[in-house]
Amino acid sequence: MGPDRRKPVSTLEPATRDWLEAQGFAVDNETPWIEALTHGSFNGGGGGATDYQRLEFLGDRVLGLSVAGWLYGAVDGPEGKLSQRLNALVSGTTCARIARAIGLPEHIRLGKQARDDGGLDSDKILGDVMEALIGACFIENGFDAARDAVYRLWSRELEGDVGKAKHPKSALQEWAAGNKRAMPVYQVVERSGPDHAARFTVRVSVRNVGDADASASSKGEAERLAAKAFLDAHG
Incomplete structure (x- = not known):
């Protein structure tokens, strides 16, 4: 009897393949798509695929370049304005929101413990897997296909209000999330004057980035001005 020449059994579930193709991803070689959907905890359970x-590292860069190119052509304004929108559009929060909208959670290969711990509703996991899928698309189909996938999946976000002018504290929080930095910390470093005419100096800092100070007649206004100063200096 000759060697068994049957095609190896696929480890990509048929429903997942159908789902990927419904999102516009062209699936030929299954390996990168399986990798993109596999969490490290799944390997621990004997899943056999790289996580x-x-x-995700690659897809993060492809996503950033794709969105930056769109913003450059579609949005007038200085570099700071473009950066603010870019950081919001590629943030983990935005990636996770898109992942939920297209039904990604049910296709992630997750270990039992991570699943029991709520991993399928984790912004971090969903955002990372969303970026990994973009990376898989780049590997399999090239940059143009990956860019077009981003434009298609992000269409509502790109045309919406994500990252547009807003309160500086919100903008700074989005900047930190988009750049994978720690959240900003605000601290009153000086209070002067009588109660009826007090003046507050607030310092906002982001670990491993820097800080900025601002003063105002209220703590809230000083925080707002400090956030704006930080974005002007580091954003």
């Missing part, structure tokens, strides 16, 4: 981290 999504390397593809």
Whole structure:
């Protein structure tokens, strides 16, 4: 009897393949798509596939370049305005929101413990897997296809209000999230004057980035001005 020449059994579930193709992803070689959907905890359970981290690293850059190119052509304004929108559009929060909208959670290969711990509703996991899928698309189909996938999946976000002018504290929080930095910390470093004419100096800092100070007649206004100063200096 000759060797068994049957095609190896696919490890990509048919429903997942159908779902990927419904999102506009062209699936030929299954390996990168399986990798993109595999969390490290799944390997721990004997899943046998590399997890999504390397593809997430790549997809993060492809996403950033794709969105930056769109913003450059579609939005008038200075670099700071473009950066603010870019950071919001590629943030983990935005990636996770899109992941939920297209039904990604049910297709993630997650270990039992991580699943029991709520991993399928984790912004971090959903955002990372979303970026990993973009990385898989880039590997399999090239930059143009990956860019077009981003434009298609992000269409509502790109045309919406994500990252547009808003309160400086909100903008700074989005900047920090988009750049994978720690959240801003506000601290009153000086209070002067009588109660009826007090003046507050607030320092906002982001670990491993820097800080900025501002003064005003109220703590809230000083925080707002400090956030604006930080964005002007580091954003």
